[in-house]
Amino acid sequence: MKPPPFEYHAPATTDEAARLLRELEDEEAKCLAGGQSLVPLMNLRLARPGHLVDLNRVDGLNGISATKDGWRIGALTRHAQIEDSAELAAGLKLLPQVASQIGYRAIRTRGTIGGALCHADPVAEWPMIARLLDVDVEVVGPDGSREIAASDFFFTVFTPAIEPDEILTSIQIRLPKGSWTTGFSEFARKSGDYAVVAAGVFLEVDRKHGVSAARVALSGVELTPHRSEAAESALIGTDPGDGAAHERAAAAAADAVEPSGDLHGSSDFRRQLVRAELKRALSDAASNLGVRR
Amino acid sequence: MTDQIETLAPRFFGQRVKRREDPRFLLGRAKYVDDIVRPGMLFASFVRSSEAHARVRGVDIADALALPGVVDVLTGEMIADTSHPIRSDSTMPTWQGTGFPALAIDKVRFVGEAVACVVAEDRYAVEDATEAVIPDLEPLTPVANMDQATAADAPLIHEDWEDNHFIKRHVETDGFDEALDAAPHRSSHRFVMARHTGMPLENRGCIAEWDSAKGELTLWTATQIPHLVRTGLADALQIPENRIRVIAPDVGGGFGIKGHLFPEELSCSIMAIRTGRPVKWIEDRREHIIACIHAREHTHEVEVGYDDDGTILALKAHLQVDCGAYSVYPWTSTMDTGMALGILPGPYRIRNYYVDAESVATNKAPLGPYRGVARPAACFTIERTMDAVAEQLGLDPTEIRRRNLVRSDEFPYTSVTGLQYDSGSFIEALDLAMEKAGYQQWRERQQAAREEGRYLGIGVTTYTEQTAHTTQEFKKRGIPMVFGYETSMLRMDPSGQVTVNTSIHSHGQGLETTLAQIAADQLGVSLEDVRISFGDTSEVAYGSGTFASRSAVLAGGATDLAAGEIRAKLARIAAHLLEAAPEDIEFSGGRAYVAGSPDQGYSLAEIARMTHHNPQHIPEDEAPILESTRTYDASPGNGTFTNAALLLLVEVDAETGFVHLLDLVCVEDCGRIINPLIVDGQIQGGIAQGIGSALLEELVYDEDGQPLVTTLVDYLMPGTTDMPENFEIHHLETPSPFTVQGIKGMGEGGAIGPGALVASAVDDAIRPLTSGRVTSLPITPEKVRTLIEQG
C-alpha cells in the first residue's frame, strides 16, 4: 500500500497551480486537496498521477461567506468546517446536517467540499447536494475562470466535467427569495459509512398554494447524482406536511429509477431505499418549515 | 491483630484491578513488529495470484530484478528443493492432506496466494518491483464454493486427492433412526453463516534475521503461538529448534487469526538466509482481507424431532465447512468441522444425535480458527432450531430453552458427543437475564410499539463454551500436536522481585494483569513486584500459546503452582531463620513472618538476598535459587465449560430493513473471576465482534473464485456507535470442580452468541409482517427487506 513514484508541488496561487497542471499534463498531474479519496487510491495503485499539485497552500480557496443571494464556499473548505459553521446552521442548516454524515470526524477535518465534488463519487453527499441546490461551480484554468452549472458538472462516475488543467475554486449557492425549506435523509449500513442511498429535497413553499417549486436529488441510484423530475412534479401544489403526498412522490421517484446493484444493495433494494429515504427527507423538510434555517 | 494482618494482605483475586498494560497501549508506547528496526533491514513484498485456480507456467522476475533498490526475488520453483511446505495433517480416517508451500510451485489455489517474494531497500521500491514480476498463470476451472466442490464432476484442487474433501466424519448414537421416527413432530432447517474473519488493528508482520556466524535464525513475528511457530519453521527449514528464536513482541490483536504459521514467515526467513540481511514484511489490509486466514463459512442442515412439550428427542445434522485451499498449521482443516460436530447439541439435553460433517476444499483462502471457532455457527444452528420449535408449538422462546437446558443437579454432565460439562448454571443464567432485562416489560414495550406500527423484537440465546481444553480433548481431535498444557517459570531474584516467564502470549486479554494478580496473591507481594514476561522463545519455557480460551486457566494454573512452590521454599527458609515450623509462616505485605507475630519475620527481599548471597544461612538441603517451572493441564483435560444467556431487544426499520440494537443483557458464568473488569472487557469485545458477524461482515467471492471484498470500504466492521444502546453484563460464579481456583476460560465466549441472538430478535420483530425467518448471516438490511416483502 505505497503509491508509485510521483513528484510533489506546492504552489501558492491558483494561477501557479493551473500553470503547473498545464505544463505537466502529459505526465498526469493531479490536484491534492484533503487527500481522503486520492491518497487511498494512490496507495492501492488505482490512481497513478506523475505529479501532485498540492492546493493546501494556495491562498483564498478556503472559507464560507454569505453573498447577496446565498453562499460562497471555497473549494478547500473542510467538511468539518461546514459541519461546525454557526452561520450555516442559521442560514442553510442543510449543509452542516449533510456534512455531519460524511465519513468520520477525522476524515471530515481533512476532506474538502471541492475534493468531494471533483471526486464525483455516485454515493457521495456533496455531489448530490450540488445538484439539489443547483449550485454553480467556479473553476480556474490557465486561460481564466468559468462557471459550470451543477447539472453539467458531473460527467460520469468519478469524472467531473472539468479540464485536467482546471482547478475548482468555489461553489456559489443561490437561494430563492420566498419561503423555502430543505430536508435530507440517508441510509448507511453503519454510522460513518458511505450512504447506500441518500435523498435531499428543496421546497419553495407558498402559504396559499403549498409547494410551489420542488427539487429532489438522490445519490446511489445512477452514475451521477440524480434529480427526480417524477418526484418534483408530484410535489407541486401539495401541502409540505402531507404524508400521503410524500408517499406518492417517493413512490414516483422510486418507480422512475433503474439503479444498478452492487455488494451494498441490489437494484430493487436501492429502489426501496429511495422510497424510504425520500419520504424521510420530505418529512424532515416539513419539520424544518418555519424553523429558522 | 489477626484482622490487621488480613488487611495487610490484599487479595487481588476477584478485584477489578486496572490493566497494568493499558498505559503502554493507550499512550502509543507499545512496541509492535513494525516498530522494530534492524540494521541493514530489507523490505519484503509478495506477488500474489490473481487467479483462483491456475497452473504456474513460470514467473518472469528479470524486470523486477533490474529495478533500483531490488535485492532479490524468490519464486516457488527456486525453493521447491530446499524447503518443505507447511504441513499439518490430521490422524483421523478419511483425511486427505496437503502442504501449503511458502510460494506456489506448480499451481495456485486461491486469489492472493503468494507466488513470488521480492525484497528491496525500502517499502516503496519493493512495491514497485512487485508490480514488475509477471507470473504466467494458465487458468484452470475454479472451484469457488462448496456446491461446485462437491459436484460429481468437480475439478480436483489437489490432484492426488480422490475428491475435494479434507475430511468426512460421521457420528451416530445407537438407535438414532428409531428415536427420530418416534418423535411426534419433526422439522428441517438449513442455516448458513458467511465467510468472514478477524480483523486485528495490527495486520500480520514479521522480521527475519539470520546470524550466519552462529547459524541462528531470529524471527520477530506478530503471533499468538511463538513456540509453535518455531517448531513449524524448524520442520520446514530443517534448522534445529535450538537455532531458531521466535519473538512475539506486542501484538495488536490476534483473535485466532494470528495463531498460525504462515507461508510469508517462511519466505521471509528464507530471504533473510539468502541475502544475509534482516527482512521485514508488514502485511497491508488488502492482503489481510484476501490472503490471510478466513473463518466461519458453514452450512448446516438439520432435522429435529421433538414432542408436544418441546423436548428435543433427536437431532440429525449435516455440517459442511468451506475450508478453502489448504490445511492450516497447526490446526489442520478439521477444527471447525470437529468443533461444530461436538458442540452442536449445545447446552441442551439432547441424547439422540446423528451427524455428518465435511471439511470441503475450495479455491479460496484457507479457513482457520477465529475467536469462537465453529461455535458461533453451531450456536446459530441450535438456537435457530430452538426458536423454530418454540414457534411451531406456540411456546415462548425462553420456555423451550428452559425445558431442554441441562439442569444444575445434572453436572458433571456428559453430552451426547462425550464432552464433559464440568459445572454450570444454564437455567439460572437464563432466569437472571430475564430478571435483569425485565423480560415481561420488554414484551409490553413490544406490544405497545406494534400498536404504533413499530417493530420491536426480543431475541434469546444460551450457550455453553468449552474452554481450556487440553490433552484429552485435543487427542480426540486427531491433530498432530496435542496442546496439553501451558508453562510458567517463576523466579524471585536477589532483590525479592518476581518474574513470571510464561508460554502464553497476551495481546489484549489483560494477562499481564491477571497472572500478576495470581502470583502476587500466592507470595503476598504487591502487583508492582511482579513482572510478567512472554513471547520470546529464548526466555520462556515451551508451551503452546494463547488460543482456545485457555491462558487464564492454564497459565494461571501454572503460575499459581510455580508461585506456590516458591512460597513453600521461602517458608522453609524463613522457618529455618526464625526457628519456627514452615507451616507457621505467613506471607503478606512482602514479608514472611511467624503467624500471629508479624514483627517476627523478614522481608522477602531479605530472604531472597540471603538465599542468593549468603547461602550459609539457609537450610543445607535447599539449593540457593528461588525458581520454579510448572506446567498445568487442568486435568482431566476435557476442558471446563463456561455458559451464558443473552437477551436482546431490537427495533427493525420495516421500510429499510435496518436493525437497531437497543438493549442487550448478558449473564455469563465463567466460574471464579480473577478480574471482573477484564472479564467484562472480554465479553464486550467478543460481543462486538459477534455483532459484526451478525449484521455486517462478509467476504464475498464470485462464481469464479474472485474475492469481491478487498478493502474496508466493502468489508464493514462494527464501531462503538453500532453497539446496543444499553449493554449490561452480569455474572454468576459456578466454580469448576477441576481447575486451580475454580476458574474457567472465557476469552472467546462473547463472539459466540450474537449471530443467533440478533437473528432471534429480528425474527421476533418482523413476525407480524412475514412468515419468513432469518436463516443466514449476516442479516443485511436487504435480507430483512426480502423477508418482509415475501410476506
Ligand SMILES: Cc1cc2nc3c(=O)[nH]c(=O)nc-3n(C[C@H](O)[C@H](O)[C@H](O)COP(=O)(O)OP(=O)(O)OC[C@H]3O[C@@H](n4cnc5c(N)ncnc54)[C@H](O)[C@@H]3O)c2cc1C
Ligand atoms: C474512511 C472514509 C470514509 C469516507 N466517507 C465518506 C462519506 O460517507 N461520504 C463522502 O461523500 N465521502 C466520504 N469519504 C471521502 C471524503 O469525503 C473525501 O474527502 C472526498 O471524497 C474527497 O475530498 P478530498 O478533499 O479529500 O479530495 P482529494 O482526495 O484530495 O481529491 C479527490 C479528487 O479530486 C481532485 N481535486 C480535489 N480538489 C480539487 C480542486 N479544487 N480542483 C480540481 N480537482 C480537485 C483530486 O485531484 C482528486 O482527483 C470518505 C473517505 C474516507 C477515507
